[in-house]
Amino acid sequence: MATNKNAMLRYMVLDNCFRNTGRRYFIQDLIEACNRQLLEIDPNSKGISRRQILDDIAFMESGEGWSIELARFRDGKKVYYRYEDPSFSINNMPLNEVEVNQLKTAVEILSQFKGMPQFEWVHELLPKLNQGLSTTKTESTIIDFDSNQYLKGIEHLGTLHSAIYHKRVLSIKYHPFEVDRPYDIEIHPYYLKQYNNRWFLFGYNPYSDRSDWNLALDRILDINEINDKYKPNKTIDWVEYFDDIIGVTRPVDGALETVLLHFAGRTGKYIESKPIHSSQRTKWINPELLEVKIEVMINYELERLILSYGSSVKVISPESLKNKITDSLQKAHSQYLLSGD
Incomplete structure (x- = not known):
């Protein structure tokens, strides 16, 4: 199938023209009919060429298209087009080979989102689609997403x-890591957020001073x-809410701070290509040292992220964050000294 923009729209317009026995559609008429539809969806459309229409007709007549039987009638030196069978329509035809392959690809991609509430319908529809497409799984999957269907708590997503x-x-029975026994929480649910392959629920708890109560789904019983x-x-505004932080923890009365980090060697190149925050600004101090500046609220997730880069990163400022990371690294080092191994 042609991959240029609005191809399917043009095929539908041409189909209607070829079926119309009350009018003769010459090549210029076909161009004008397509352009009228294109202008309705895109006022800035520059129209299509004669060559494009001829390519579209050739595709519709091909086996990759719908193998349409198109008659060409001469009127002087000009030619008009009409289906040999006026009752024919591509809308009544089975899917062509290209469409089948496109649907197979879409089904393969969608089938990976197991457990996601907005994709539950996919798993009910998959058997029907596979039967209708006569699919036989002869090739291995060629695309994979970071989606863990066995993630604890994912069964609560739909609810x-x-x-x-x-x-x-x-009313949610909740058992956080830091307490011995679960307890009940009343929550007015507002928003679901995924971070670091874990899901979190945000909402209002009438028995708390905070308006952004946060529950980890894997701790919900x-x-x-x-x-x-x-x-x-x-x-x-949840988009703005997460703009100022890394992760899901927004400190009470938190304020934006400028965080300056130095990343060494290959890690610097990685961070440059995959920013740690949308506010990130970078500058190479030398070929082996990247300076990264971000504007965020300092929270637990930021600290964990910095620590995950080990000796490849150094906190330059603010001093409070530098001290926290230093303290964490010293405690980690002491663990190895105490182990005696």
Whole structure:
């Protein structure tokens, strides 16, 4: 199938023209009919050429297209086009080979998002699609996404997604790592966020001073809907909320700070190509040392991220963050000294 923009729209327009027995469509008429439709969806469209229309017709007549039977009638020196069978339409034809392959690729990609609430319908539809496409899995998968269907807590995604959408108040039995026993939390759910292959629920807890209560899905034991009036979110823009932080933890009364980091060697090249934050600005101090500047609120995830680069990164400022990282590294070093190994 032609890969140029709006190809399918042109095929549909041509199909309607070829079916119309009440009018003769010469090549210029076909161009004008396509251009009218293109201008409706894109007022800045510059139109299409005669060559493009002829290529489209050739594709529709080919086996890769729909193998249409198109008659050409002469009127003087000009030619007009019409289906040999006026009842024919590409809309009534089975999928062509290219369309089948495109759908197979789409099905393969979508099938990887298991556990994601917005893709639950895919897994109900997959058997029908595979049967209709007569697929036989003869080739290995050629694309993979970082999606773990066995991730603990992922089974709650659908329930929480539905509660947010339908504005339902929930009672959640929750067991964080730092306490011995689980406890119940009332939550008005607002937002689901994934970070570092873990999912988090944000919402309002009426028994807390914070308006952005945060629960890790892998620590949720049970969820029940309760008959309380839902308090909608009217204060937090979630896109802006996460713009100022790395991860999901936004410090109470947190303020933006300028963080200056130095990355060495290959790690610097990696960080330059894959920024750690949208505010990142970089400068090579020398061929082996990259300076990175970001504007963020300092939180637990930022500290963990810096520590994950080990000896390849050095905190230059602020001093408070530098001291925290230094302290963490000294404690880690002492663990090896105490082990005696």
